[in-house]
Amino acid sequence: MKRREFLSRSATAGLSLGVLSACGGGGSSSPDGGKPGTDNPGTGNPGQPGPTPNAPEMPSYGGPDPFQHGVASGDPLANQVILWTRLTAAGLDEIPVIVEVARDATFATPVYQGVGYARSQNDFTVKLDPLLPEPETTYFYRFRSLGFTSPVGRTRTAPAPGAQVDHLRLAVVSCSNLPYGWFNAYARVARRADLDAVLHLGDYIYEYAQGEYNDADLAGPRPVDPPHEIITLDDYRRRYACYRRDPDLQECHRQHPFICVWDDHEIANDAWMDGAENHNEGEGDFADRKRAAVRAYYEWMPIRMGFPDRDMRIYRRFDYGDLLTLVMLDTRLIGRDPQVDSPSEARDRNRQLLGQDQRQWLFEQLEYSRGRGARWHVIGQQVMLSPLTLGTLPDTPNWDLGGGAQLNYDQWDGYQTSRRALLGRIEAMALDNTVVLTGDIHSSWAMDVSADPGNPLVYNRFTGQGSLAVEFVTPAVTSPAAPSKALSDLARAALVPLNPHLKWVDLFHRGYLVLDLTAEHCKADWFHLNTVSEPDDSEFFARSYLTRDGQNHVERASQPSAPKTAAPPLAPATQGIKP
Numbered sequence: 001m002k003r004r005e006f007l008s009r010s011a012t013a014g015l016s017l018g019v020l021s022a023c024g025g026g027g028s029s030s031p032d033g034g035k036p037g038t039d040n041p042g043t044g045n046p047g048q049p050g051p052t053p054n055a056p057e058m059p060s061y062g063g064p065d066p067f068q069h070g071v072a073s074g075d076p077l078a079n080q081v082i083l084w085t086r087l088t089a090a091g092l093d094e095i096p097v098i099v100e101v102a103r104d105a106t107f108a109t110p111v112y113q114g115v116g117y118a119r120s121q122n123d124f125t126v127k128l129d130p131l132l133p134e135p136e137t138t139y140f141y142r143f144r145s146l147g148f149t150s151p152v153g154r155t156r157t158a159p160a161p162g163a164q165v166d167h168l169r170l171a172v173v174s175c176s177n178l179p180y181g182w183f184n185a186y187a188r189v190a191r192r193a194d195l196d197a198v199l200h201l202g203d204y205i206y207e208y209a210q211g212e213y214n215d216a217d218l219a220g221p222r223p224v225d226p227p228h229e230i231i232t233l234d235d236y237r238r239r240y241a242c243y244r245r246d247p248d249l250q251e252c253h254r255q256h257p258f259i260c261v262w263d264d265h266e267i268a269n270d271a272w273m274d275g276a277e278n279h280n281e282g283e284g285d286f287a288d289r290k291r292a293a294v295r296a297y298y299e300w301m302p303i304r305m306g307f308p309d310r311d312m313r314i315y316r317r318f319d320y321g322d323l324l325t326l327v328m329l330d331t332r333l334i335g336r337d338p339q340v341d342s343p344s345e346a347r348d349r350n351r352q353l354l355g356q357d358q359r360q361w362l363f364e365q366l367e368y369s370r371g372r373g374a375r376w377h378v379i380g381q382q383v384m385l386s387p388l389t390l391g392t393l394p395d396t397p398n399w400d401l402g403g404g405a406q407l408n409y410d411q412w413d414g415y416q417t418s419r420r421a422l423l424g425r426i427e428a429m430a431l432d433n434t435v436v437l438t439g440d441i442h443s444s445w446a447m448d449v450s451a452d453p454g455n456p457l458v459y460n461r462f463t464g465q466g467s468l469a470v471e472f473v474t475p476a477v478t479s480p481a482a483p484s485k486a487l488s489d490l491a492r493a494a495l496v497p498l499n500p501h502l503k504w505v506d507l508f509h510r511g512y513l514v515l516d517l518t519a520e521h522c523k524a525d526w527f528h529l530n531t532v533s534e535p536d537d538s539e540f541f542a543r544s545y546l547t548r549d550g551q552n553h554v555e556r557a558s559q560p561s562a563p564k565t566a567a568p569p570l571a572p573a574t575q576g577i578k579p
């Protein structure tokens with residue numbers, strides 16, 4: 001079922017679930033090593049700690065502040081983190097950029113200085129991947145070029161893989177469609193001083209033309225560039241540049257390291273390996289479009305390219321001491337077969353969501369994580385893993401309608417062999433403490449993950465017994481779901497009885513999720529916004545669910561987690577950005 005069909009069919013079913021398809025509208029970052037890259041597009045320039053380099057010769061320049069798109073950091077390892085900026089200086093190329101890293105925001109205690117270059121071949125984006133002295137440490141950084149100094153950024157290295165870690169906290173975001181609202185969620189996340197990192201699960205940009213998938217009332221204050229649907233490399237670059245002018249997004253990047261994966265809209269709606277719902281022959285070869293989108297992504301996002309000759313391979317791993325192994329997956333480009341329309345097709349044994357290589361890699365990461373004694377195994381990915389059905393029949397793999405009629409075949413429901421393989425592996429390993437983080441669907445969900453939630457012999461909806469893992473879904477930063485809270489409540493009342501594993505869903509509010517990890521629990525706190533129709537500083541605590549060590553099912557918590565102790569100070573406000 002295409003997402004738009006899903007929308008209309010859901011509406012027909014009286015569930016107002018069409019809104020769910022609105023998405024349609026130090027260790028190592030990989031087991032292979034995650035080596036610092038070479039000077040390829042979007043790849044960090046490896047840096048070495050040491051003496052201050054000779055100051056490069058700067059070209060003469062009389063223009064405005066070239067740091068128009070802020071600063072960013074990402075993919076933290078124990079002794080490395082990607083640092084990013086972009087220069088806007090008309091008429092210049094090969095522009096030297098000095099980067100400085102220090103333990104304090106005044107740069108009285110420098111630990112690194114290096115030089116990168118802004119080149120037209122990388123759309124004047126600059127990435128460095130410096131070696132930093134201490135794991136689990138907050139650093140401040142800034143860039144200097146052409147007589148200007150960038151805003152001061154703040155970042156944090158990961159704990160060493162074997163370190164004992166008592167407490168981690170991550171913000172989880174997705175689906176930030178600029179013309180659909182103000183980035184109030186990014187502004188709120190930016191000011192949380194106790195985060196170790198921000199996970200962005202995709203739909204960082206949207207590909208649509210001006211006016212095609214937006215809040216019409218915001219067409220004036222929130223226009224997109226270019227105004228047409230983005231297809232070429234220049235288009236994608238311009239769209240990232242447009243988004244990265246947003247001050248709330250800049251501030252969020254400035255304060256926290258990001259760990260990102262793409263979803264479909266970084267390329268085109270409902271993308272799969274060789275095509276997309278929102279791509280037609282008149283728009284050229286999809287392979288060319290995908291290549292352009294991926295190149296612009298690596299240029300503009302603070303992400304480490306682990307394999308410069310295999311840029312589609314975005315899936316990677318992060319080790320946060322003995323508390324967390326974080327695996328980031330690609331469910332779009334590397335191995336997804338096309339979406340289908342029926343339960344029988346969704347059960348095709350040959351269909352794949354991850355592709356053979358990534359699936360095998362994922363299984364190896366789960367083995368690795370358990371082998372090294374990590375408490376939590378967290379999988380960051382895009383589309384909902386748990387089934388979403390209009391029926392509660394036990395799952396019978398040889399029956400077309402076993403398990404009920406699925407509502408959205410763009411998610412794992414459309415790739416049931418892939419889901420069986422993953423859950424079967426977790427069950428065969430008797431692996432405790434797997435947590436799945438999901439975006440894409442513009443709504444908030446807390447779920448147990450069972451191989452057969454409709455079968456009381458397999459899963460007990462009242463105790464959670466039989467659940468293999470848990471899944472937390474983060475709402476959108478701006479993209480819409482249900483048009484009203486009343487419709488959201490109606491849909492929840494219909495869905496929860498039909499989906500025994502579903503404990504809570506909110507289809508109306510935008511916001512974000514905070515994941516709090518200790519040895520005892522992995523807890524999701526949802527924070528929602530009152531509005532994205534105008535700049536607004538408010539948020540409210542919506543709901544909490546946690547899973548306890550060894551329990552593998554969710555239970556409701558009454559309050560959000562208390563702030564982490566001794567949070568490092570935020571980077572001070574700076575005025576280096578021209579409006």
Ligand SMILES: [Fe+2]
Nearest residue numbers: 023175203440
């Ligand atoms: Fe989305």
